[in-house]
Amino acid sequence: MPPPSVVKSQSQLPDSAAGKTILKASCLCGTANHEVTLSKNDLPLKGYMCHCTSCRRMTGAQCLTVVFCPEYYQPAQSVLDKMTPYVFTKRIIQYFCSTCGCQMLARCLENGDDPNSTVTWDVATGTLERIEDIVDWQGHEHLQDTLDGGFADFLTEINGKKLERWPAHYGKHEQVPPGWSSTSRSNSKANPEDKLHCTCRCRGVEFYLSRPSARSALAEKYWPKEPPVDISNEQLSPENEILYMRDNNTKFLAGLCSCNSCRLAAGIEIVTWAFLPTFQITQDKEGKIPWSGDFGTLKRYESSPGCHRYFCSRCGAFVFYDAEDRQFLKDVAFGLIDAPEGSRAESWFGWRTSRLGYRDDDIPRAESFVLAIEKGLREWEASRPGPDLSGGSGSGGAL
Structure with a gap:
């Protein structure tokens, strides 16, 4: 996932916030339901899709879809207590509902080698009650892990905005076009694994x-x-x-x-x-x-x-x-x-x-x-x- 932006730490909404927006986040069973309260000045939130192998294996989906919250956002401990933490990397701890398994939140350190560095939180977008006009999708990253472009080839633009397509970390190296495939991709005909x-x-x-x-x-x-030993006469x-x-x-x-x-x-x-x-x-x-x-x-x-x-x-x-x-x-x-x-x-x-x-x-x-x-x-x-x-x-x- 792309690193969170570095801003001055705050423990609550800025005093200058011109109104608040409450985003409702839910899991399937309702156990881990919570609210994300933000300043209207911070909307829309930037959304990202990570296609790295680790994110795909952690979610079961073809990519992780998240938004980064402003640094003042901090989920209540009572909410986190209803979730199971999983140490994804030394920088990121994922939280999912202990009852239904829904991926909910991620705690991100600015520097994984410094436990006292800035902490920000990501919210899994699928949990949000609404994303229209709330999420501004930026694009895809870690496409090199997919070898064939994966889900990114099904979603190339939104509202006429071309989504960025990064082979590795967001903003690093040159972008890859739709239809891209890796030179290290295996030839399925030459390797017909069963x-x-x-x-x-x-x-x-x-x-x-x-x-x-x-x-x-x-x-x-x-x-x-x-089935019978010989099913060649079955009418399919x-x-x-x-x-x-x-x-x-x-x-x-x-x-x-x-x-x-x-x-x-x-x-x-x-x-x-x-x-x-x-x-x-x-x-x-x-x-x-x-x-x-x-x-x-x-x-x-x-x-x-x-x-x-x-x-x-x-x-x-x-x-x-x-x-x-x-x-x-x-x-x-x-x-x-x-x-x-x-x-x-x-x-x-x-x-x-x-x-x-x-x-x-x-x-x-x-x-x-x-x-x-x-x-x-x-x-x-x-x-x-x-x-x-x-x-x-x-x-x-x-x-």
């Missing part, structure tokens, strides 16, 4: 994904039972009727969701999901230890009757979503995927670009952001060969 490694930031949760097979398209029919549905697959059943579906539940569970503006049959998620690379909702540092939160969200209890990473009415399928937080070809893992996943899942949830609070992503998705798809075979609907647990 397993994808996934991990959270602290490595308390690690698992593997396997490539689509003939059985993948029949997951609803056969899971958890084993047309590709566009298999909601979680793409490209003639050779790839799984990936999609973006802006529903209130996903946003408040992660604390991130947009949550990105990969949809896979349950049997294709294993705890070991050999594929012998099947998926379980209880391994490593996983913690489960029932967000609504029959719907479960899983996060790492140590670093707060969003990990899985599942529902009792479709146990054959799991939603995997895309930011955890470790693909040598790039953070979009395009040889494994076909991205739904025709729409943003549950966009109507987010329009009232973030209209410009939502419209910008929809425009970016269309432009990204138009720049690629072949059509977007868009079946399916929703995200965040509702295909």
Whole structure:
């Protein structure tokens, strides 16, 4: 994340503040709800999107979305007591809701080697009740970690303002253009790996994904039972009727969701999901230890009757979503995927670009952001060969 600006320390709002603005911040369960009181003079707040591998692994999203608060802002200890701290670096401590896992706040030292240096706080933008006219988005940083540009290629401008695109720290080196990819990016055709490694930031949760097979398209029919030895005579549905697959059943579906539940569970503006049959998620690379909702540092939160969200209890990473009415399928937080070809893992996943899942949830609070992503998705798809075979609907647990 870019370093906070250095200003004179204050313990409360400046006396000269011409009025106050109260920003309400919430998590999904409500345990860590709080208010951020600022001077109107300090609005809009500058917003940033960090794509570094560490932020993606810590959130489960394709990037971290935050705003920096003025130096006088200090959250109450009673609020912090409802959250779990995670030492992200020697300069940054992240705080997430202990109950639902939502990323909420970050405490940032100006100098990680000096514990007495200036302290400022970041707020995860997905927790804010409203960001329209509150957040002035600056751009993307640490794109070099994505290898392929990642989520930044879905969001290139907002309200006509071109977002900056920095390969490393914000403002360092030359910016990279949309469509950029790293020279160190692995050739997926030359390296057709049959397993994808996934991990959270602290490595308390690690698992593997396997490539689509003939059985993948029949997951609803056969899971958890084993299919017949020979399933070659099975009549598969047309590709566009298999909601979680793409490209003639050779790839799984990936999609973006802006529903209130996903946003408040992660604390991130947009949550990105990969949809896979349950049997294709294993705890070991050999594929012998099947998926379980209880391994490593996983913690489960029932967000609504029959719907479960899983996060790492140590670093707060969003990990899985599942529902009792479709146990054959799991939603995997895309930011955890470790693909040598790039953070979009395009040889494994076909991205739904025709729409943003549950966009109507987010329009009232973030209209410009939502419209910008929809425009970016269309432009990204138009720049690629072949059509977007868009079946399916929703995200965040509702295909």
